Amino acid sequence: MPPQIDINWACVYYESLTTFLVFALGLPALLFQLAMPEIRYVLHRRPSTWLLFWIPAPCLAFCCMAFIWCFHPCPDDSLSMRKCEAASWLITVILILLVVWSLFLSFWGRRLLIKILRFRITRLYDSNNSIDIETLDDLIYLGEQGKRGNEKKSVLDELKKLAEYVIQSDGYDGSVLDNVIKGVEKIVANGKEPGCRDDFERATEILISIKNHLNVQSKKNQFALQIPMNQGEGLVLTDAHDYRIFHKVLSSVQKKTKLKVVELADKNDYRIVIDVLRDICLSAVKHEFTSTGKDCVEAIVPKSTALFQIGKFAFLEGHHFVSLVSLNKLDDIAQRQLKFKANEDVFNLLGLIAYFWAGGESSRKQAEDYLRDVKDMFDPSFMVCTEAAIEYHRTFPHYDTADKLLILLREYPF
Amino acid sequence: MKPKILWIEDEATGDMSSFAGPVYASMKYEFVIAGNASEGIRRIIEAESSPFLAVIVDIRLQPGDTEEWIDYFGQRGKDPKAARLGRELLYWLFKHEQANVKLMDKRPQWIVNQQHRFGILSVETKEELKKDLDELGITEHVTKKEDTPHTVLLDMIKKLVPKISNPARESEA
Numbered sequence A: 001m002p003p004q005i006d007i008n009w010a011c012v013y014y015e016s017l018t019t020f021l022v023f024a025l026g027l028p029a030l031l032f033q034l035a036m037p038e039i040r041y042v043l044h045r046r047p048s049t050w051l052l053f054w055i056p057a058p059c060l061a062f063c064c065m066a067f068i069w070c071f072h073p074c075p076d077d078s079l080s081m082r083k084c085e086a087a088s089w090l091i092t093v094i095l096i097l098l099v100v101w102s103l104f105l106s107f108w109g110r111r112l113l114i115k116i117l118r119f120r121i122t123r124l125y126d127s128n129n130s131i132d133i134e135t136l137d138d139l140i141y142l143g144e145q146g147k148r149g150n151e152k153k154s155v156l157d158e159l160k161k162l163a164e165y166v167i168q169s170d171g172y173d174g175s176v177l178d179n180v181i182k183g184v185e186k187i188v189a190n191g192k193e194p195g196c197r198d199d200f201e202r203a204t205e206i207l208i209s210i211k212n213h214l215n216v217q218s219k220k221n222q223f224a225l226q227i228p229m230n231q232g233e234g235l236v237l238t239d240a241h242d243y244r245i246f247h248k249v250l251s252s253v254q255k256k257t258k259l260k261v262v263e264l265a266d267k268n269d270y271r272i273v274i275d276v277l278r279d280i281c282l283s284a285v286k287h288e289f290t291s292t293g294k295d296c297v298e299a300i301v302p303k304s305t306a307l308f309q310i311g312k313f314a315f316l317e318g319h320h321f322v323s324l325v326s327l328n329k330l331d332d333i334a335q336r337q338l339k340f341k342a343n344e345d346v347f348n349l350l351g352l353i354a355y356f357w358a359g360g361e362s363s364r365k366q367a368e369d370y371l372r373d374v375k376d377m378f379d380p381s382f383m384v385c386t387e388a389a390i391e392y393h394r395t396f397p398h399y400d401t402a403d404k405l406l407i408l409l410r411e412y413p414f
Numbered sequence B: 001m002k003p004k005i006l007w008i009e010d011e012a013t014g015d016m017s018s019f020a021g022p023v024y025a026s027m028k029y030e031f032v033i034a035g036n037a038s039e040g041i042r043r044i045i046e047a048e049s050s051p052f053l054a055v056i057v058d059i060r061l062q063p064g065d066t067e068e069w070i071d072y073f074g075q076r077g078k079d080p081k082a083a084r085l086g087r088e089l090l091y092w093l094f095k096h097e098q099a100n101v102k103l104m105d106k107r108p109q110w111i112v113n114q115q116h117r118f119g120i121l122s123v124e125t126k127e128e129l130k131k132d133l134d135e136l137g138i139t140e141h142v143t144k145k146e147d148t149p150h151t152v153l154l155d156m157i158k159k160l161v162p163k164i165s166n167p168a169r170e171s172e173a
Helices: A007-034 A037-045 A047-054 A056-070 A081-128 A133-145 A150-168 A178-188 A197-217 A219-231 A240-257 A271-286 A290-300 A304-317 A320-335 A344-359 A361-377 A382-395 A399-411 B015-026 B037-046 B067-075 B085-094 B126-136 B152-160
Strands: B004-008 B030-034 B054-057 B118-122 B140-143
Touching: A007 A037, A007 A056, A007 A081, A037 A047, A037 A081, A037 A133, A056 A081, A081 A133, A081 A150, A133 A150, A133 A178, A150 A178, A150 A197, A178 A197, A178 A271, A197 A271, A197 A290, A271 A290, A271 A304, A290 A304, A290 A320, A290 B030, A304 A320, A304 A344, A320 A344, A320 A361, A320 B015, A320 B030, A344 A361, A344 A382, A344 A399, A382 A399, B004 B015, B004 B037, B015 B030, B015 B152, B030 B037, B037 B085, B054 B085, B054 B152, B067 B085, B085 B118, B085 B126, B118 B126, B118 B152, B126 B140, B140 B152
Parallel strands: B004 B030, B004 B054, B054 B118, B118 B140
Antiparallel strands: none
16 A cells, blocks of 8 residues: 555654755855955846756756655655656756756856856847946956956957947947957056966957957048158157147257247047056066067057057166167158157157167167267257157156166267 | 068967067168958958058968968868968969959959069978969968078068169168
């Protein structure tokens, strides 16, 4: 005779069911606690993504109830071999699924979450042509807190896809990606968990591809810039942002040389990407990632101020290869004009050469050789340009550079 | 203007600072390094209005981000030695019909009959590349060895750019 339902059986049945349900509900919480703090932080901010952890709960609860149901006493054929077999299969499959899901979450949970966030950003971008800052911040936070290597790579890869998606869309006006650009910097060049060499290279690649796209877009603006440069007349202002200071500094030179100030419109569409490339370069130099430093320097041309800052930093940090590359690029910019005019590009070139001059015997030899080659190309003279460069750097105020230029002015055999 | 020089070189090999250092230190060239085949082609195409006076190519290159290069590199087991993307790049430029990598049909005009501006700096010996060098019409080739002087790149550039076009620096040249 099959066992009948009595009070004992009902108690055991109820207790088992409760235990299984509590376990089913507790499992997601356990998985959640096992997740990395930054993932928990993002999940807290986005309850919709909790589904990732809660998917097993109802499945487990259902399976537990089904398992108990198999052993539910009934008048006929109770606990037959068929039912026992079914129950065994059920419990085994449940356990395997749970293990697989837990492993999946521990290995791929972060990546899945990152993909969900990127997908959400692109979906919102499609509907209103702007990037959802809150979701982007979460994505960047995961990259910032992630370990160097794979964890940062997965976020950078998604940011790359996002940038490509936005660039290829019709509504892209050049400023939408500003937060993505800043985010790339936060991920690799933060003080807490800086990226590895590959992370820096990947970040540089993203920024260069954005910059190249913006470069093509602003070709029309640059055309206006090139006309006076080719004619070789006037003082060329390449940075409208610093116009007021620049104009003040140059007024003395202007009086001496009777040069005309030509105001040019440079919309600086890609100022942010250049600034971030410069900062990443400085950080790369600090971490001795010379190749990335060189790539950034190449990408920053023709922004002489950023090149000067990188060159100076690299020189002071003892990374002379990068400072030499910067000096070359500054010289390339200066040589695009017929003569070395008293302009910002030349002031930055002279600023950097002054560090070489005052740095040590070998770097002074490098500066001497270079100045011997180019000193006749200055118009106004090398001395006048150097004096103007001192004023320029003093006004900003780059006192250390102005001091180095004073040493050059005092010691160079004009 | 300084003579523009392009070096297409796989930066992963670590030759960059040792070979490029003397070129930068000379301060005589507008020197550009392309780190892979895609970037190399991009630089060559972009130079239509301001051509390079010398282009030095490594045979073993990484593909970069162009699909055609990536596909071909994949077909060759992702092995730079087997893929020889530098060779493919030169074939695309000068012997389009024999190139294994089919990029766009239109090639830059400034490279037409300009093989004398191109040189190869690679670990492959002249004998290994003889057939390709003859076919492409490139004469300047240097093999990278353990004892290759680090001025090799500068020396190659001097050979390829016999006359410095910057009047202010002619005296030193």
